[in-house]
Amino acid sequence: MSELITRRSVLAGAGAGAALTTLPISMVTLAFGGTREDFTFTYISDAHIQQIKGASFVRNWDMGLKRAVAEANLMKPESDFVIFGGDLGQLGKREELDHGAEMLSHLKGKLHAVMGEHDFYLDLGDYWSKLYGPHYYSFDHKGVHFVVLNSILTSEQWTFHRWPTAEQRMLEMAGLDNPNGSPFMVGDKQRKWLANDLAKVDKKTPLVVFSHSPLQKIYKGWNFWTDDAEEVQALLRPFDSVNVIYGHVHQIQYNQIGNISFNSVMATAWPWPYPQSYAQAESHLPVLTIPMNRADPFFERDATGWQLIDIGSGRVTARYQLWDNDSRTVAFDHKAGHPVDVAYQEPTQRRLPQNHF
Amino acid sequence: MLRSTLLLAFGLAAIGAPAARADEFTKADVDRYQKEFEQVAAKGRELWTSGALGTNGVACGQCHPNAANTHPETYPKFQKQLGKVAQLFEMANWCIRNPLQGSNLAPDDPRMTALVSYITFERRGVKLAPGQH
Numbered sequence: 001m002s003e004l005i006t007r008r009s010v011l012a013g014a015g016a017g018a019a020l021t022t023l024p025i026s027m028v029t030l031a032f033g034g035t036r037e038d039f040t041f042t043y044i045s046d047a048h049i050q051q052i053k054g055a056s057f058v059r060n061w062d063m064g065l066k067r068a069v070a071e072a073n074l075m076k077p078e079s080d081f082v083i084f085g086g087d088l089g090q091l092g093k094r095e096e097l098d099h100g101a102e103m104l105s106h107l108k109g110k111l112h113a114v115m116g117e118h119d120f121y122l123d124l125g126d127y128w129s130k131l132y133g134p135h136y137y138s139f140d141h142k143g144v145h146f147v148v149l150n151s152i153l154t155s156e157q158w159t160f161h162r163w164p165t166a167e168q169r170m171l172e173m174a175g176l177d178n179p180n181g182s183p184f185m186v187g188d189k190q191r192k193w194l195a196n197d198l199a200k201v202d203k204k205t206p207l208v209v210f211s212h213s214p215l216q217k218i219y220k221g222w223n224f225w226t227d228d229a230e231e232v233q234a235l236l237r238p239f240d241s242v243n244v245i246y247g248h249v250h251q252i253q254y255n256q257i258g259n260i261s262f263n264s265v266m267a268t269a270w271p272w273p274y275p276q277s278y279a280q281a282e283s284h285l286p287v288l289t290i291p292m293n294r295a296d297p298f299f300e301r302d303a304t305g306w307q308l309i310d311i312g313s314g315r316v317t318a319r320y321q322l323w324d325n326d327s328r329t330v331a332f333d334h335k336a337g338h339p340v341d342v343a344y345q346e347p348t349q350r351r352l353p354q355n356h357f
Numbered sequence: 358m359l360r361s362t363l364l365l366a367f368g369l370a371a372i373g374a375p376a377a378r379a380d381e382f383t384k385a386d387v388d389r390y391q392k393e394f395e396q397v398a399a400k401g402r403e404l405w406t407s408g409a410l411g412t413n414g415v416a417c418g419q420c421h422p423n424a425a426n427t428h429p430e431t432y433p434k435f436q437k438q439l440g441k442v443a444q445l446f447e448m449a450n451w452c453i454r455n456p457l458q459g460s461n462l463a464p465d466d467p468r469m470t471a472l473v474s475y476i477t478f479e480r481r482g483v484k485l486a487p488g489q490h
């Protein structure tokens with residue numbers, strides 16, 4: 001356990017002679033083999049910037065994103081780059097994407113963006129592309145191969161032939177539990193691109209894949225789901241160490257399927273219930289996941305936040321910066337071969353839970 | 358006996374009421390009662406997902422898909438932030454005032470009835486657990 005001292009806290013200490021205030025963060029740095037270096041990047045996701053009208057936006061969601069950006073900028077040492085995990089806007093409007101992008105523009109360091117369904121289904125990602133470029137791409141950093149996928153596509157029929165207007169299409173997909181929605185998928189074309197992209201990469205190179213929806217199947221009714229998850233997983237299987245990081249679910253989840261570790265990230269906007277709290281349907285939260293406590297609406301930022309992601313030995317340590325909860329760290333346990341919560345994984349270490357119901 | 362029957366007949370005739378008794382209802386009636394409820398619950402779902410209850414366009418369903426994490430079976434219960442035992446409609450109003458930036462609905466406002474109908478419909482089959490935290 002150690003602490004990262006923020007620039008803010010350093011200033012506070014120097015100015016008033018007050019005790020240093022620090023953001024407590026448990027450091028789980030794992031030994032790194034070979035020539036690769038350990039490094040950290042920042043992950044902010046699901047801001048859902050929502051226009052009321054004209055220049056007014058929902059204050060609550062604005063504050064979440066602003067706070068994440070401000071805190072990320074205060075971290076020391078600085079992280080290598082930033083990922084925004086999708087759903088920058090609520091209804092994909094230019095006004096929303098512009099307002100969100102303006103806030104994100106204050107971030108230090110290079111920003112890589114992931115497409116969310118709320119960014120896409122108004123104009124099929126056209127305006128988002130003007131801000132952030134291609135919908136899927138890859139890059140390399142310090143010996144790790146990073147892949148950004150657009151996992152929120154769906155069938156041609158639903159996308160092009162089902163709805164009379166683009167606005168209605170966006171609204172139908174924006175309702176998480178809307179039975180008129182459609183299951184997410186990566187799709188043939190992008191899977192072909194992925195296969196080609198990965199063909200150039202040595203199987204010993206650690207892979208980190210970013211998607212908006214989980215590349216695993218948890219609950220179809222809320223699209224905690226990607227329809228062709230198994231096909232994508234098959235392309236990732238030949239690699240020694242693979243990590244998938246996804247947004248969309250607005251809650252902590254983690255899992256291990258074969259060689260692939262899965263970590264979700266928090267939203268800055270609002271939390272979602274765990275799917276088991278919906279009594280009328282079956283869902284499959286990974287058994288590894290120790291859920292968060294039930295969110296308390298009286299704390300506006302409860303169960304929202306952002307994260308620092310450490311890469312060590314080709315595996316992910318997700319350090320959740322939770323504003324109204326104690327922070328949590330989910331790290332890959334090399335002995336167990338899967339991610340664990342470093343504090344709460346053992347049943348004897350759990351707190352009195354606020355159950356999900 | 359005869360007297361009371363006569364009196365009853367007289368009474369009914371006098372107020373012109375139909376000759377139905379308390380326990381006389383048909384399958385058609387039961388279906389109609391059910392339909393009435395379902396229509397109100399459907400209206401509740403519409404309000405839940407529409408953003409029309411507040412002033413900022415935020416909808417209840419944004420945080421509560423399928424009305425999950427509202428646990429109507431636990432109300433009334435103590436809410437430490439309200440400092441008292443509260444009913445479900447009070448929590449619904451809290452959300453309308455805060456995240457939705459709107460104003461309270463009366464407990465018997467048809468819209469509140471619709472919301473509570475929808476919330477409880479999505480929790481059908483779950484055991485009552487009043488007061489549970």
Ligand SMILES: [Fe+2]
Nearest residue numbers: 046087248267
């Ligand atoms: Fe989201």
